[in-house]
Amino acid sequence: MATKKKKTKIVRPFGSKWRVSMINAGIKGDITSATEVVLDEVVLEDIFHLEMMDTNHYWLRVGDHVLNIHRGRHGKMTVRHEIDK
Numbered sequence: 271m272a273t274k275k276k277k278t279k280i281v282r283p284f285g286s287k288w289r290v291s292m293i294n295a296g297i298k299g300d301i302t303s304a305t306e307v308v309l310d311e312v313v314l315e316d317i318f319h320l321e322m323m324d325t326n327h328y329w330l331r332v333g334d335h336v337l338n339i340h341r342g343r344h345g346k347m348t349v350r351h352e353i354d355k
Contacts, residue, residue, distance in 0.1 A: 284326050284341045285309045 288309040290301045312320045319331045330337040331354070338350040 285322050285328065 285308045288302070290312075291299075308322065309320075310322045312318070317333055319329075321329050323329050326341040328339040330339065334354050336352045336354050338352075340348045340350075342348065
């Protein structure tokens with residue numbers, strides 16, 4: 271009797287799937303993630319800041335709002351929200 275092989279689930283690194291859309295002088299385009307490229311930091315003026323703190327933790331500030339985003343061992347996402355005064 272043959273045994274079934276267990277399928278291996280491929281887990282992409284947290285932050286490896288991303289897209290940036292832009293419009294500039296009538297030119298539209300997207301920049302997307304390539305294989306094994308992880309988004310590390312995005313800053314837009316002083317109103318938006320997204321930064322990878324470690325492999326399972328992103329820190330995001332939009333205006334006065336701060337989000338800490340964690341991915342646990344089994345992929346469960348936890349988000350903590352604070353208001354920076």
